[in-house]
Amino acid sequence: xxxxxxxxxxxxxxxxxxxxxxxxxxxxxxxxxxxxxxxxxxxxxxxxxxxxxxxxxxxxxxxxxxxxxxxxxxxxxxxxxxxxxxxxxxxxxxxxxxxxxxxxxxxxxxxxxxxxxxxxxxxxxxxxxxxxxxxxxxxxxxxxxxxxxxxxxxxxxxxxxxxxxxxxxxxxxxxxxxxxxxxxxxxxxxxxxxxxxxxxxxxxxxxxxxxxxxxxxxxxxxxxxxxxxxxxxxxxxxxxxxxxxxxxxxxxxxxxxxxxxxxxxxxxxxxxxxxxxxxxxxxxxxxxxxxxxxxxxxxxxxxxxxxxxxxxxxxxxxxxxxxxxxxxxxxxxxxxxxxxxxxxxxxxxxxxxxxxxxxxxxxxxxxxxxxxxxxxxxxxxxxxxxxxxxxxxxxxxxxxxxxxxxxxxxxxxxxxxxxxxxxxxxxxxxxxxxxxxxxxxxxxxxxxxxxxxxxxxxxxxxxxxxxxxxxxxxxxxxxxxxxxxxxxxxxxxxxxxxxxxxxxxxxxxxxxxxxxxxxxxxxxxxxxxxxxxxxxxxxxxxxxxxxxxxxxxxxxxxxxxxxxxxxxxxxxxxxxxxxxxxxxxxx
Amino acid sequence: xxxxxxxxxxxxxxxxxxxxxxxxxxxxxxxxxxxxxxxxxxxxxxxxxxxxxxxxxxxxxxxxxxxxxxxxxxx
Amino acid sequence: xxxxxxxxxxxxxxxxxxxxxxxxxxxxxxxxxxxxxxxxxxxxxxxxxxxxxxxxxxxxxxxxxxxxxxxxxxxxxxxxxxxxxxxxxxxxxxxxxxxxxxxxxxxxxxxxxxxxxxxxxxxxxxxxxxxxxxxx
Numbered sequence: 001x002x003x004x005x006x007x008x009x010x011x012x013x014x015x016x017x018x019x020x021x022x023x024x025x026x027x028x029x030x031x032x033x034x035x036x037x038x039x040x041x042x043x044x045x046x047x048x049x050x051x052x053x054x055x056x057x058x059x060x061x062x063x064x065x066x067x068x069x070x071x072x073x074x075x076x077x078x079x080x081x082x083x084x085x086x087x088x089x090x091x092x093x094x095x096x097x098x099x100x101x102x103x104x105x106x107x108x109x110x111x112x113x114x115x116x117x118x119x120x121x122x123x124x125x126x127x128x129x130x131x132x133x134x135x136x137x138x139x140x141x142x143x144x145x146x147x148x149x150x151x152x153x154x155x156x157x158x159x160x161x162x163x164x165x166x167x168x169x170x171x172x173x174x175x176x177x178x179x180x181x182x183x184x185x186x187x188x189x190x191x192x193x194x195x196x197x198x199x200x201x202x203x204x205x206x207x208x209x210x211x212x213x214x215x216x217x218x219x220x221x222x223x224x225x226x227x228x229x230x231x232x233x234x235x236x237x238x239x240x241x242x243x244x245x246x247x248x249x250x251x252x253x254x255x256x257x258x259x260x261x262x263x264x265x266x267x268x269x270x271x272x273x274x275x276x277x278x279x280x281x282x283x284x285x286x287x288x289x290x291x292x293x294x295x296x297x298x299x300x301x302x303x304x305x306x307x308x309x310x311x312x313x314x315x316x317x318x319x320x321x322x323x324x325x326x327x328x329x330x331x332x333x334x335x336x337x338x339x340x341x342x343x344x345x346x347x348x349x350x351x352x353x354x355x356x357x358x359x360x361x362x363x364x365x366x367x368x369x370x371x372x373x374x375x376x377x378x379x380x381x382x383x384x385x386x387x388x389x390x391x392x393x394x395x396x397x398x399x400x401x402x403x404x405x406x407x408x409x410x411x412x413x414x415x416x417x418x419x420x421x422x423x424x425x426x427x428x429x430x431x432x433x434x435x436x437x438x439x440x441x442x443x444x445x446x447x448x449x450x451x452x453x454x455x456x457x458x459x460x461x462x463x464x465x466x467x468x469x470x471x472x473x474x475x476x477x478x479x480x481x482x483x484x485x486x487x488x489x490x491x492x493x494x495x496x497x498x499x500x501x502x503x504x505x506x507x508x509x510x511x512x513x514x515x516x517x518x519x520x521x522x523x524x525x526x527x528x529x530x531x532x533x534x535x536x537x538x539x540x541x542x543x544x545x546x547x548x549x550x551x552x553x554x555x556x557x558x559x560x561x562x563x564x565x566x567x568x569x570x571x572x573x574x575x576x577x578x579x580x581x582x583x584x585x586x587x
Numbered sequence: 588x589x590x591x592x593x594x595x596x597x598x599x600x601x602x603x604x605x606x607x608x609x610x611x612x613x614x615x616x617x618x619x620x621x622x623x624x625x626x627x628x629x630x631x632x633x634x635x636x637x638x639x640x641x642x643x644x645x646x647x648x649x650x651x652x653x654x655x656x657x658x659x660x661x662x
Numbered sequence: 663x664x665x666x667x668x669x670x671x672x673x674x675x676x677x678x679x680x681x682x683x684x685x686x687x688x689x690x691x692x693x694x695x696x697x698x699x700x701x702x703x704x705x706x707x708x709x710x711x712x713x714x715x716x717x718x719x720x721x722x723x724x725x726x727x728x729x730x731x732x733x734x735x736x737x738x739x740x741x742x743x744x745x746x747x748x749x750x751x752x753x754x755x756x757x758x759x760x761x762x763x764x765x766x767x768x769x770x771x772x773x774x775x776x777x778x779x780x781x782x783x784x785x786x787x788x789x790x791x792x793x794x795x796x797x798x
Contacts, residue, residue: 002693068693070680098679102694158695209769210693219687226680230787233630236600237660245597249656253633253640275596286712287678292787294676321661437659454662463632463659467642496662 002068002514003213007036007106010127012120014197015054015112017129027107030533031526032064033493034089036107037078038533041087044109047540051080051088051189052171052196054113060100061107063493067098069222069510070229071498073288075100075179076490081188081450082196083173083355083410084429086541087534088188089450093288093495094180095160102158102206114198119163121151123205132200136169144181147203158289163201164191165350167397171195172408174355174431175397178347182286182296182318186352187452188430213515221513228501230292238295238497239285243321244274246434247329255437255459255560258329259383260361261425261553264436264560268334272324277336283316291495301340317344325434326357331364332383345390349397356396358431359411360389362424371419376403422552427451436554438462438561439470443572444479446548449534454496456482468562476575487534488527525586532586539584545577588613588649592624597657601626611647618643620653632658664739666719667700667778668794675712675790677702681782688781690767690774697767699776700791717741717763717776719796725755725764725775737777738798744775 001008007027011020030036037059044057059078066072075096081088100106103124114129117136121128130150135143143163151159160180168175168191175191176184185191194200212218229235237245250256251269258266270276281299288296299319305311317340327346328339346356364381366372374380378395379388392404399405407414411431415424425432427442430451435441437459444458445451453459456479489499492507502510504520511518555566593606602624609623621631621643633656634641647653682698690697700716719740726734726742733748734755751771756764765774783791 068683098695102696206694207696208694209697212687212691212693215687215691222684222687226785235787237657240600241597243661245657246659246661248595249632249659252635252654252656255659285676287676289677289679290683292678292680294678294788296676435659457662459659459661497660499662 001104001106002065002101002210007032008104009040009107009109010105010122012108012110012127013112014110014114014118014129014199019127029526030530031488031491032066032106033061033491034076034078034487035491035526035530035533037061037076037089038530038537040107040109041078042533042537042540044111045080045537045540047542051082051085052192054197055111056080056193058110058190058193058197059107061493062097062100062105063491064516065492065510065514067101067290068218068514069225069290071291071293071495071501072492073097073291073495074493076493077177077185077190079188079190079193080541082171082192083189084451086543087450087538088190088193089452090185090187090190091454091490091493092162092177092179092183092185093291094183095158095289096162096179096204097493098289099158099160099204099206102208102210103204104208110197110199113196117198117200119147119201119203120199121203121205124208135200137166143201147201151203151205159203159205161201161203164194164199165348165397167349167351167408168192168195169200170397170399170408172351172397172399173410173413174352174359174408175350176352178350182298183288184352187354188450189352191350214513217513221510225501225506225510226292228506229498232501234498234501235293238293241274241278242285242295242297244277244297244319244324246321247273247324250435250437250560253437253560254558255435255462256329257325257425257432257434257436259332260330260365260423261432261436261557262365264557266329266332266334269329271334272328272336272339274321277319277324280336281319281340288495293497295497299336299340301337303341315340315344317347319343322434323353326354327389330357330361330434331386331389333386333389334384335386338386342386342389342393345393349393351393351397352431354433355410355431356393358425359396359407359414360392362411362415362420363392363407365423366415366418366420369420372403376401424551425553426551428548435459435462436557436559438465438468438559439475439564439569439572440465440479442550442554442559442564443475443569443576446550446573447476447479447545447576448483449531449538455486456480457486457496462561465561470561470568470572472568472571472575475572476579480576480579484527484531487530488523491526491530528583528586532584535580535584545573545580548573588615588647590615590620590647590650591652592620593652593654594624594626595657598626598630598655601630615647616643617641617645617647617653620647621655626655630658632656663795664737664798665778665780665793666739666741666796667716667776667780667783668792669714669716669790670792671790672712672714674788675702675714676788677704677712678787680785680787681791684781684785689779696765697774699763699765699774700782701765715761715763716782717778718761719778724758724760725773728754728758730754734775739778739796741778742775743777744773746772749773
């Protein structure tokens with residue numbers, strides 16, 4: 001905790017409704033965020049039990065300097081992923097980090113299953129287990145409102161509400177958790193884990209005051225960081241068009257996954273570009289608390305009620321590059337309006353957009369190939385045709401039949417059950433992100449602790465290469481270096497968009513300004529300590545890097561760096577494996 | 588020689604117009620063209636001529652239509 | 663000429679709360695936005711509008727009129743200046759303000775009074791807030 005030499009951990013047992021608070025000095029060496037969360041996960045997991053067993057923990061943690069400096073806006077969640085069966089780690093922005101900070105909580109560990117649907121109301125001096133039976137099976141928009149109204153008198157500070165949708169209730173393996181309407185713990189199925197605990201939502205009120213200890217020093221550091229944030233390119237890039245700016249360069253370079261990665265370019269890319277979305281639908285931009293950039297792009301569309309003519313509703317939905325890729329190009333949808341409608345439906349049901357798009361891409365092709373039939377898919381899924389996808393996402397969230405139940409466990413699982421594994425576009429069990437940029441993105445996601453492109457930013461390594469020749473050892477080392485450094489950055493739980501603002505020197509002065517002397521060597525040691533903890537968790541959960549097999553299509557459809565060679569991919573994987581073999585002992 | 592250079596609206600914080608015709612010395616490269624329109628070199632992502640990707644040291648010819656895309660961004 | 667805070671362009675607000683962090687930090691030496699004079703709220707959840715609550719710099723401030731100890735005196739250009747020594751924490755100013763721009767600091771037993779220092783405007787990254795010149 002800020003200005004303390006301890007980390008405050010709140011333990012919550014959903015079954016017994018007992019609370020325990022521990023101030024732990026020993027966790028301080030993990031700094032905060034993903035460091036503290038990894039350690040707490042390691043301490044609390046039960047590797048012998050399935051991911052959704054009530055005994056398994058969910059950990060939330062904020063960073064060592066959360067909220068007090070710009071763009072340190074995120075909260076990390078760690079859990080055992082029901083999608084991959086191993087290390088689950090996911091980040092969300094919004095207000096949650098500030099509310100935890102002002103509630104005086106560094107980390108929350110939740111285990112056990114409630115007797116009935118429950119929501120947690122957390123503030124600095126109370127934790128209540130509230131009856132959520134009437135919220136179960138309810139759409140998320142009204143869940144937020146109902147919780148706000150239920151607690152109107154109870155708070156004097158700022159509130160954050162996180163909740164699951166019906167997909168989480170039904171334990172779809174890639175169900176997400178929505179944070180404050182527009183942000184998500186998207187990947188790897190945290191929503192299913194909360195669903196398995198009968199935990200519909202958590203409301204956190206930050207109502208504590210935290211006096212600044214050395215105002216002059218702190219405010220100087222704050223000002224420097226603020227200036228850096230608003231004057232760098234960060235501001236313009238992420239605020240203006242935002243991440244959807246990626247559509248056109250990825251398309252031109254041949255790295256845009258299209259039609260279940262049958263193609264690396266989309267002939268209608270210009271119709272679904274960032275500029276097209278801005279022009280047709282963008283109505284406002286909002287920010288996570290403490291971020292002057294404001295990258296959350298809100299698109300609006302109107303929808304006619306089915307039953308009457310000339311009657312409309314307007315719908316606002318947040319969009320980003322990854323969503324346009326997964327629910328747009330990957331499925332061949334070429335109208336921004338239709339993509340927004342798909343995003344909205346997936347959002348309401350509470351599923352990860354990337355996984356949803358990828359499983360539907362596979363299902364579409366599997367149907368074409370005749371390994372499944374319309375009896376399975378109910379609707380005739382077809383690339384480019386959004387009405388069927390709009391129906392299919394509902395079936396997916398509801399687990400409508402045997403096929404959709406299977407699909408709801410991820411594309412790896414479904415393709416193992418039905419076939420078509422060569423074109424089931426996952427990497428180590430996690431559905432691919434929107435980058436077919438080269439070995440960096442492909443192997444990077446395989447070696448990544450949570451198989452996310454955000455663990456080591458492999459696409460950026462691909463982008464930085466001068467030609468298509470790759471040295472396997474250099475690539476493995478570059479991925480490892482970035483993976484380890486990001487463990488440290490994520491212990492501050494910053495928005496990674498701003499990672500260049502927070503260089504080592506800046507981080508050291510930010511700590512110093514609140515009275516914590518930390519050296520460059522200590523940051524390095526902390527990064528390694530955190531990575532080692534993650535590797536131990538993965539090992540305990542039975543993950544073996546040597547067993548990773550890439551679906552064939554990655555080596556058939558050219559990437560941004562040309563056609564990838566399967567042997568080279570496995571060679572980089574092998575090199576990486578050698579490099580980490582002695583890392584897990586770092587203390 | 589004359590080269591037509593197109594960026595896109597994303598580049599308007601550096602350049603006045605998103606499509607310009609520039610007169611450049613013979614044997615100028617793609618990188619020279621990026622500099623000529625005032626775009627910082629690290630803001631230029633993939634570059635194409637007639638829809639085909641070209642490296643930054645590629646020599647331009649008279650009448651080329653050069654398109655400069657933004658760099659890929661993200662976490 | 664005196665200056666007062668103007669909140670003319672709130673439609674550009676992204677809800678980053680930087681103004682509140684800076685105000686609470688600089689004026690109350692606290693990391694909590696509850697101590698800020700300016701309040702940004704969402705109207706109808708986060709999908710709603712961002713609205714501000716901050717001192718309107720009244721020329722005839724109701725808060726000063728109801729103050730029984732004279733702790734609030736008129737500020738040049740509008741609004742009031744708080745004399746901490748004279749304040750006894752009766753909270754009449756808080757309830758007198760129609761727009762609820764006066765908050766109360768329970769820890770210090772003092773009202774949170776905006777003195778139009780302009781820091782929030784200086785740190786607003788999207789030019790929603792500004793300092794406007796007004797006659798003294």
